[in-house]
Amino acid sequence: MTKSELIAELAAANPHLLGRDVELIVQTIFDEISTALSRGDRVELRGFGAFIVKKRDARTGRNPRTGDTVSVEEKTVPFFKAGKELRERVNQRASRQRRAAPSVAAKT
Incomplete structure (x- = not known):
């Protein structure tokens, strides 16, 4: 599954959220994981x-x-x-x- 497929599935499962909001949520999670790992956490x-x-x-x-x-x-x-x-x-x-x-x- 690619990132865009993940976003599409989450958007379909949560029709009350806008597609751009789902994309922002997924990107924020990935950014936070990357930031924590770069700190060694x-x-x-x-x-x-x-x-x-x-x-x-x-x-x-x-x-x-x-x-x-x-x-x-x-x-x-x-x-x-x-x-x-x-x-x-x-x-x-x-x-x-x-x-x-x-x-x-x-x-x-």
Whole structure:
């Protein structure tokens, strides 16, 4: 789902809100998460997950095109850890899809 699809679905689910208001709400949420992460803060959305910043140490890597070794500097990267409820919902859906799909072995 893209950001514009998210905005469209939220606007459709909340007809009492103007489309531009829904867009502003979504953008504000994303901006606040980005601002908190840039400060090094953790953002936790109960039942959904947590956004944190992780530190990656400097290392020696390889240029995939040439194979030459290159030094990669230390950096911080955003990281998302799914919450328990989200993991369970995703796993339930995946298991339902596996059960609903016909087995390849059964066809042979």
